Amino acid sequence: MSTSPSLPEVVMPSCPVRQLLRGQKALVTGANSGIGKAVAIHMAQEGADVVINYVANDAGAEAMVEEIKAKGGNAIAIKADVSNEEQVQAMFRRMFDEFGTIDILVNNAGLQKDAPFEEMTLAQWNTVIGVNLTGQFLCAREAVKEFKRRGVVPEVSCAAGKIISMSSVHEVIPWAGHVNYAASKGGVMLMTKSIAQEVAPHRIRVNSVCPGAIRTPINMEAWSTPEAYAELMKLVPYKRIGEPVDIARAVVWLASDDADYVHGVSLFVDGGMTLYPGFETGG
Numbered sequence: 390m391s392t393s394p395s396l397p398e399v400v401m402p403s404c405p406v407r408q409l410l411r412g413q414k415a416l417v418t419g420a421n422s423g424i425g426k427a428v429a430i431h432m433a434q435e436g437a438d439v440v441i442n443y444v445a446n447d448a449g450a451e452a453m454v455e456e457i458k459a460k461g462g463n464a465i466a467i468k469a470d471v472s473n474e475e476q477v478q479a480m481f482r483r484m485f486d487e488f489g490t491i492d493i494l495v496n497n498a499g500l501q502k503d504a505p506f507e508e509m510t511l512a513q514w515n516t517v518i519g520v521n522l523t524g525q526f527l528c529a530r531e532a533v534k535e536f537k538r539r540g541v542v543p544e545v546s547c548a549a550g551k552i553i554s555m556s557s558v559h560e561v562i563p564w565a566g567h568v569n570y571a572a573s574k575g576g577v578m579l580m581t582k583s584i585a586q587e588v589a590p591h592r593i594r595v596n597s598v599c600p601g602a603i604r605t606p607i608n609m610e611a612w613s614t615p616e617a618y619a620e621l622m623k624l625v626p627y628k629r630i631g632e633p634v635d636i637a638r639a640v641v642w643l644a645s646d647d648a649d650y651v652h653g654v655s656l657f658v659d660g661g662m663t664l665y666p667g668f669e670t671g672g
């Protein structure tokens with residue numbers, strides 16, 4: 390009687406227990422506003438030491454540091470423009486001086502410079518690509534160097550490092566009047582997946598989160614009046630706007646060892662915005 394070859398035994402990694410990010414060092418870009426702020430605070434609550442990167446509003450960044458410390462967490466604020474190579478490298482050096490290393494990078498900083506396509510200036514194009522795409526490249530490159538140098542520290546995490554790219558539903562949904570933004574997020578999608586493919590053998594996990602409409606300063610005109618909110622809801626099958634904490638929870642999970650086998654994915658957190666809501670009534 391033929392016997393099937395025996396499969397190797399599956400050995401589960403021994404993952405640290407709650408808090409989800411205990412002992413980890415995280416850097417969140419654009420962290421003194423909106424989604425980044427919620428992510429940084431949530432990560433600190435889950436036990437990470439957090440770098441609050443920001444480019445404007447020193448007082449806001451320092452207030453966040455104080456808020457996190459008052460709740461028993463640990464954070465520092467570092468000012469740097471993520472689209473500037475020297476400033477990014479200086480930020481990582483400072484982080485390593487203060488915290489020793491990095492375990493989690495959240496590439497969150499982003500902006501919009503909207504214009505009808507034929508009126509879009511090169512400056513508007515370059516600013517959005519520079520922050521949303523090149524900024525993520527510059528930060529991810531520094532993080533990967535450190536992840537590879539240090540490798541896995543099993544008491545800290547199953548992985549040698551985690552990168553979460555803040556993308557958008559506009560990595561797949563075209564967006565008239567926002568060509569630079571949609572191009573930047575489409576770029577983030579393939580950059581994230583390509584980095585993921587390249588660094589996976591080093592136990593570095595790379596994923597992106599794709600928010601739908603989230604209540605932050607970036608899109609205030611889309612939710613701040615009842616009329617605008619009603620229009621927005623036509624695009625959201627779940628019929629509520631997203632809150633920054635909806636994204637923060639997803640980011641924390643992706644960064645944690647609970648998501649240790651999740652790699653190279655775009656996680657849409659959008660109340661169904663990518664479900665073609667125009668077809669809700671049968672098309």
Ligand code: NAD
Nearest residue numbers: 419422423424444470471497498499557600602603605607
């Ligand atoms: P926000 O404007 O509140 O936050 C963006 C942050 O990025 C700000 O703190 C800003 O100062 C910072 N930033 C801008 N340029 C920077 C630079 N050069 N260097 C460092 N930081 C810089 O908006 P948000 O909604 O919280 O956006 C956060 C991310 O989420 C962005 O990448 C955005 O594209 C993405 N996103 C947001 C939504 C939404 O509905 N709010 C939807 C999809 C994706």
